[in-house]
Amino acid sequence: MPSRVSAASELLxxxxxxxxxxxxxxxxxxxxxxxxxxxSREQYNLIRSITAGVYQRNDKLLEVCQYVSKSNAGVLIExxxxxxxxxxxxxxxxx
Numbered sequence: 001m002p003s004r005v006s007a008a009s010e011l012l013x014x015x016x017x018x019x020x021x022x023x024x025x026x027x028x029x030x031x032x033x034x035x036x037x038x039x040s041r042e043q044y045n046l047i048r049s050i051t052a053g054v055y056q057r058n059d060k061l062l063e064v065c066q067y068v069s070k071s072n073a074g075v076l077i078e079x080x081x082x083x084x085x086x087x088x089x090x091x092x093x094x095x
Contacts, residue, residue: 016062018091019058019062019088019091019092020055020058020059020062021055021058022085022087022088022091023058023061023062023080023085023088024054024083024085025047025054025057025058025061026054026057027083028082028083029061029079029080029083029085030044030047030048030061032078032079032082032083033061033075033076033079036075036078036079038065038075038076038079039064043064046060047060047061047064077089077092077093080092
């Protein structure tokens with residue numbers, strides 16, 4: 001029987017993989033996160049410079065977002081809403 005920790009870890013991996021496929025970073029999301037100060041200029045430029053593809057940019061974006069403090073946790077949701085990605089917000093909130 002798997003432990004709660006491994007089950008939670010597995011769920012997180014599944015959620016991140018789904019978010020990786022759903023998020024569209026190239027049409028305003030990165031700009032919005034930068035304007036909300038959720039991304040530094042260095043982080044913004046690093047993510048934008050990834051030319052391998054959208055999923056690789058999403059990987060880096062999600063990696064950076066994992067380090068956002070809890071007080072700024074709503075910033076990603078706000079940015080997703082402002083860039084018309086409500087379906088991602090709904091998924092994140094379990095709706």
